[in-house]
Amino acid sequence: MAGAERGRTPLVVGNWKMFKTSGEGASFIRDLAEALSGVKDREIMVAPPFTGLYEAAQVAEGTCISIAAQDVFWEREGAYTGEVSATMLADLGVKAAIIGHSERRQYFGETDEWVAKKVCAALDHGLQPIICVGESEEEREAGATAEVLAEQVPVGLSLVRREDAGRVTLAYEPIWAIGTGKTADPGVAQEAISLVRREVADTLGAEAARMTRILYGGSVGPGNIDELMAQPDIDGVLVGGAGLQVGSFSRIVRFEKP
Ligand code: PEP
Numbered sequence: 001m002a003g004a005e006r007g008r009t010p011l012v013v014g015n016w017k018m019f020k021t022s023g024e025g026a027s028f029i030r031d032l033a034e035a036l037s038g039v040k041d042r043e044i045m046v047a048p049p050f051t052g053l054y055e056a057a058q059v060a061e062g063t064c065i066s067i068a069a070q071d072v073f074w075e076r077e078g079a080y081t082g083e084v085s086a087t088m089l090a091d092l093g094v095k096a097a098i099i100g101h102s103e104r105r106q107y108f109g110e111t112d113e114w115v116a117k118k119v120c121a122a123l124d125h126g127l128q129p130i131i132c133v134g135e136s137e138e139e140r141e142a143g144a145t146a147e148v149l150a151e152q153v154p155v156g157l158s159l160v161r162r163e164d165a166g167r168v169t170l171a172y173e174p175i176w177a178i179g180t181g182k183t184a185d186p187g188v189a190q191e192a193i194s195l196v197r198r199e200v201a202d203t204l205g206a207e208a209a210r211m212t213r214i215l216y217g218g219s220v221g222p223g224n225i226d227e228l229m230a231q232p233d234i235d236g237v238l239v240g241g242a243g244l245q246v247g248s249f250s251r252i253v254r255f256e257k258p
Contacts, residue, residue, distance in 0.1 A: 008213045010042040011236035012253045014243025015098060018049055025052035026059045033063035035250040044253055047098055050084055057093030068096035071104060074117035086125035096128040102175045112155035120159035123167060130169045131156045137176035146195055153199035165208030171238040172196050177218025179240055189216045190231035197233055222251040230258040
């Protein structure tokens with residue numbers, strides 16, 4: 001049975017990474033809202049850099065698009081130069097935060113323990129966390145995918161209260177597929193995402209696993225979205241490169257239902 005029939009509304013998130021000025025982001029959102037008029041039964045988010053969040057939230061107000069941040073810090077305020085708290089994001093009208101993206105793990109030393117603290121802070125301040133997990137190419141080749149997920153998922157969820165479980169989203173993003181043009185075969189993505197769901201069940205219970213949306217991310221584009229969304233455990237996608245143009249992103253959002 002597909003996620004939508006289980007009450008998990010499909011979610012498409014565009015991660016802009018370090019692209020688009022505030023003005024470029026605002027005009028993208030205006031054009032996207034127009035391109036998506038009439039789209040129903042799916043949730044749409046874009047994640048601009050911190051500098052574009054205020055403008056993006058203003059422009060997105062009243063449209064079908066909501067705004068996510070690309071990261072969040074776990075403290076509410078304090079002497080943490082360069083960091084931004086969940087309270088500050090919520091104050092701008094931001095609805096969600098991507099946490100533990102592989103680029104943050106790789107370039108900024110983000111650990112599963114940090115992810116757990118950020119997830120907890122996001123939930124405490126009304127933001128929906130989108131937790132990224134996934135194995136590297138070497139780990140996949142070594143047959144260690146299940147082992148990696150069995151570490152990242154429970155630790156990342158370790159501070160989540162059961163009553164908050166429905167507000168958490170996970171994104172399975174195999175590192176070898178991010179920005180490489182090498183999408184995971186839909187069957188491979190389905191298999192890994194079913195492992196993620198099993199880890200959610202073991203950590204937070206079967207009901208939480210039934211409610212939790214799990215996205216796929218890694219070179220998603222107009223050419224593979226329909227096949228990915230036909231998989232029973234894939235509840236949406238996290239999109240990088242193809243999320244930077246209105247044409248390709250709106251085609252992804254308009255995926256065909258199986
Ligand atoms: C990402 O940044 O999370 C991502 C999946 O990027 P891309 O779609 O470009 O592979």
